[in-house]
Amino acid sequence: MPQDVTGWLVENTSRLDRLTAGGSCQDLRPFGAALAGVRVVGLGEATHGTREFFQLKHRLVRFLVREAGFTTLALEASQSAGRALDAYVQGDDSDPATLLGRLGFWTWRTEEMLALVTWMRTHNQSATSDRRVRFVGIDPQRSGASIMYITDFLRRVAPEEAAATWAALAPLLDARPGGLPDPQQQLRASAERLLDLLTARRAEFTAEVGTAETDAAIHHARVLVRSADLVTLPFDASMFTARDRYMAEAVRAVVDGADGTAEKAVVWAHNGHVSRGHYMPGVPALGWHLHQHYGDAYYALGLLFGAGEFRARRGRTMRRPPVPHRISKPGAGSLEAELAQAVPHNHFVDLRAARTASAEVRDWVGKQYPHRSFGANVPRLIYRLNHSPTVPARDYDGLAYVSTSSCSRPLP
Template identity: 35%
Template sequence: MTDEAVLLDRLKSVTSELATTDPTATLADLRPFADRFADVAVVGLGEATHGSREFFQLKHRLVRLLVEELGYRSFAIEANFSEALAVDDYVVRGEGDPREALDGMYFWTWNTEEVLAMVEWMREFNADRPPADCVRFYGVDLQFTQGPAEALREFLAEADPAFLNEVEDSLAPLESEESNGEHTPIGLDQLESTGSLLGKLDDRLDSHATDYADATSPERVEFARQHRRTLEQTYELAREMHEADDPREAQGLRDEFMAENVAWIHDHGPGNAVALWAHNAHIQKGATRGAWEQFDPMGGYLADRFGDDYHALGFEFGGGSFQAFPHPEADADGGLQKWSTPPLADQLPLGLGGASDGDGGESEGSSDERESPDDDSGPVDAPVQFQEAMRALDGDPLFVDVVAARDDDRLDQWLDDYHTCHHIGAVFHDEDDRTEFFTRYRLGRELDSVLFVAETSRAQPVGGEE
């Protein structure tokens, strides 16, 4: 038996084929690996694109497993904390319109029929349950000021109207819709007044905590503190962006803050664990190799906080279609579109380069990276790429138990090498050179499991394709 055949035979032993992506189907095919998620604090559910129908459907199925069979009650998504609470109002109490609530999070990525179906399922699950046993819907992001500013206004209007009048001039500009989607979330001319406001809010929430709890509730005071903290996070991110030569240099702060918000949800939300929905780039445990990786991801901070009680489940696909905006350099005015890419296994090798090949987009990596024997040749690429192995196993979808694979020396070494995978976010272009939409994972270090879909289709925007 060849070395490749041995590798694939061992990989098959830690890989399971799922029956379907249908979120309404029985969960029987997911139960064999449910123990991986039974005793952890946070499960990160990733995605290789922000617009693939099958990824969203599979994550819906996994959330059902976590909630129905493992007792998870806190769900968190890569969206703004304050704005996401409108979805929470719907899933817990049936208040509001779920379509308007999803749209109000400002993240087009989740304004899809697939996410709406999961929200409707959450509402159905919660319908006859006491509040303490309901699934809660949270956001972990912090990129806009309008949501937290409006939430703080609503709280102060009830708990402390006199103080609201005192801070009105500083609070009102942060509620403007014009701030949403700007290059920086807070203008340079607003930084000083916002910083002063945050200090006053902090002092007031501390000195009047008991009075505020009597006027509202202890839970609402804790939420007010978190609204203030997410506003402060946005302020700190904006300040870093203004000071940096390139605003993208400050984006690592966003991941650090999102991890902080996940920890807050874990500590304050119901149940003992959090199901976390975000891109692979955020849930992975360390920086990979590619054009995007300039900072430590949210998953790395969560691994530092929770250790082995954080489980990172990445998603990958062979090829297919998805939705994204056109790359600004290719079409600055283009709207949300359907894109497609051929099977990655047919395109290998992509020539993404290594640590010493002069590609300025590469992250330097840690000092313990396993490089090739020749120091000038860069990191070691696996002789059999993950994409090639998934095709050879001939199943769809496939769940790869990376934790179990680490116990096999041959698989552990293979996973410690670099594997080229998709890395597609909000934008895409169809030019010949697409290398910026791929990355190189050391799968054994960055992820604890992987779900692989052979071919994807476009996620469906609420109300139909745009």
């Protein structure tokens, strides 16, 4: 690494004094300073099963809520089931562990995520109305909660529609993306007819059960339209493209005030989704869409790690439980190795600062590097080779490096 680059990293890197929430936030001030004018922060993760990533992101969420006025946590999880978890955050008496399980992903049913949503609830108990925080899911898959809500709603306001709606949309209860061929697009057409029905009779239904319940039903119907599209697309680039586009639309609906209030949002997802580049070749990432819309008001923070363990499912099956996977220190030439060489401890670096740095530094952040990327499932024997190419200046606005990874802790 050129001396200018090493020197720039040492000078512009902020050491993270700790990863866990609580106590002083002095070491996070440089991160906060980098967010001037930012309305959406994407918090990534190189694995879905690293305890330290979750702990650090919890700490960053607290900081963003308390110090920077962020009021929404948008998670890569079921948009349907997310509403019940938000009700808990707002004070509803529910079991948060059960609600986390209903989000549809084993990745979020952890001690670390439980600690975060419990804190959100506690924060709201004393926060003023304009500083209360809410939880939203942004993924249209796993839409069973929407079907259940709408069926119950129709039984009360339009019972003649309830049975037919259930019969038409029940296939969505257990469907996964790309797993439900629908060449005639009957499923999506059924979801669109439902949305048209609710919209056309909105005044009638509002008079009967109130605005909140009617608006919730319309929200769920919109989710079902997206879900029907997602699960009936082939399991190829078209499906992945639709998923990230729909997640970006869900974030924009919150931030731009489509539901009546403008917000500043934290987006919690994998590095591949929060990246300003592509999730995979030919597939613009969630973060790409947000950057196109918000420009520098969107800030993508990638989280990387050195060595240790993480949890993931082995192979392609969705039935096996996640297990620990060991990983050694990053190989020479990787982005992680470059960062660790200059600054081996836990740290944050604002890549936007490189825009005014020397030519050598701008060249360094503009090159392509391999960096580790592990999803909910990893290959059986060659997972250690799982890397994705990245150009730091193109894909991320900042990076956080955690030297040691340990497994996230599943709830009982």
